[in-house]
Amino acid sequence: MALLADHLKRVKPSATIAVSDKARALKAAGRNVIGLGAGEPDFDTPDNIKEAAIKAIQSGKASKYTAVDGMPELKEAIVRKFKRENGLDYKASQINVGAGGKQVLYNAFMATLNPGDEVIIPAPYWVSYPDMVLLAGGTPVEVVATMQTGFKITAAQLEQAITPKTKWFLLNSPSNPSGAAYTHAELKALTDVLVRHPHVYVMTDDMYEHLTYDDFKFFTPAQVEPSLYERTLTINGCSKAYCMTGWRIGFAGGPEPLIKAMAMIQSQSTTNPAAVSQWAAVEALNGPKDFIPKHNKIFKERRDLVVSMLNQANGLKCPTPEGAFYVYPSCAGTIGKTAPSGKKLAGDEDFVTELLETEGVAVVQGTAFGLGPAFRISYATKTEDLEEACRRIQRFCGNLK
Numbered sequence: 001m002a003l004l005a006d007h008l009k010r011v012k013p014s015a016t017i018a019v020s021d022k023a024r025a026l027k028a029a030g031r032n033v034i035g036l037g038a039g040e041p042d043f044d045t046p047d048n049i050k051e052a053a054i055k056a057i058q059s060g061k062a063s064k065y066t067a068v069d070g071m072p073e074l075k076e077a078i079v080r081k082f083k084r085e086n087g088l089d090y091k092a093s094q095i096n097v098g099a100g101g102k103q104v105l106y107n108a109f110m111a112t113l114n115p116g117d118e119v120i121i122p123a124p125y126w127v128s129y130p131d132m133v134l135l136a137g138g139t140p141v142e143v144v145a146t147m148q149t150g151f152k153i154t155a156a157q158l159e160q161a162i163t164p165k166t167k168w169f170l171l172n173s174p175s176n177p178s179g180a181a182y183t184h185a186e187l188k189a190l191t192d193v194l195v196r197h198p199h200v201y202v203m204t205d206d207m208y209e210h211l212t213y214d215d216f217k218f219f220t221p222a223q224v225e226p227s228l229y230e231r232t233l234t235i236n237g238c239s240k241a242y243c244m245t246g247w248r249i250g251f252a253g254g255p256e257p258l259i260k261a262m263a264m265i266q267s268q269s270t271t272n273p274a275a276v277s278q279w280a281a282v283e284a285l286n287g288p289k290d291f292i293p294k295h296n297k298i299f300k301e302r303r304d305l306v307v308s309m310l311n312q313a314n315g316l317k318c319p320t321p322e323g324a325f326y327v328y329p330s331c332a333g334t335i336g337k338t339a340p341s342g343k344k345l346a347g348d349e350d351f352v353t354e355l356l357e358t359e360g361v362a363v364v365q366g367t368a369f370g371l372g373p374a375f376r377i378s379y380a381t382k383t384e385d386l387e388e389a390c391r392r393i394q395r396f397c398g399n400l401k
């Protein structure tokens, strides 16, 4: 009898982790490698958040299990966050707190998907979405948003993708990997479609809510179309805006029966997220937020630098995204050309491999996110390194024959 379960055959390891591993191996071999693959801010967790955690440890508040899906103090802080920042009214009983946004998404899929249930996922998408859906027994339905529509799907595309088997429409704005964020009008066009299909639930991953630039105004679907509130799961977390990827706190607000089911999944897998991290999250959500615009000013400068330098590289085309800390240039103009090693670039995977091997710059191929030929750059990296990496990309593209 085979040791490993059949459901493992449905999923693949994360492409972003594969690139990081390769870059690490080259670094260990003494190469000068600049990694632009990581999806986390390079800034440290703010001091007030760290201090709240230290205090919780010292006072013994972090020693014991808490309620499975979040302690009351944190749920209250999340209730206030949804009201203050999104105009959404949730009760504490409508909140799930998990070990990162990833666990919250996983809880939701495990709690709701039956075999054959479809989840509409706009591409390019965060690598984990289709695999999570597959692991939970569902069927991912990809809807491709091209550069021409700013990497955003249209109402007509959404309408066309909905079938009687559609369980969820999954939205991620601002997006990992494209940085694209939907305006109020663009969201309204999508929510108008959803209003006409009452069997479709809405899962919105708002993880990059606070990371938008140029006066972009963020909205979430249940805020744009209040009639969707009853069938929307609004997911967010502390990882990105609060520079807390290592702390592992994500959360969601949604219908009580769903939240209860998600808590049950969590109670049989991990129990509560680390108590110390929950106390840190209370401070993050209730405390001062002045560091966010400071970080965003730096992110915006980096975004503009990277977009400008990439658009000067032969064969690349890079739109300016509204948010997150990613850009998603097309490398269509380089496909079919030959790299200095003699390798002909057949697709974006070759582009990324040759770029890493000849110039020591690690990026992730677009096909991993469901739309190529393109690649993702994370600009959550020191500005000097970004500048040097872009110079190397320009040189690499210039040397293609």
Ligand SMILES: Cc1ncc(COP(=O)(O)O)c(C=O)c1O
Pocket: 039, 099, 100, 101, 102, 103, 126, 172, 175, 176, 205, 207, 237, 238, 239, 245, 248, 249, 250
């Ligand atoms: C779009 C998106 N959703 C969710 C997550 C998961 O975040 P967390 O680290 O809180 O699990 C990420 C992390 O990269 C992400 O990019």
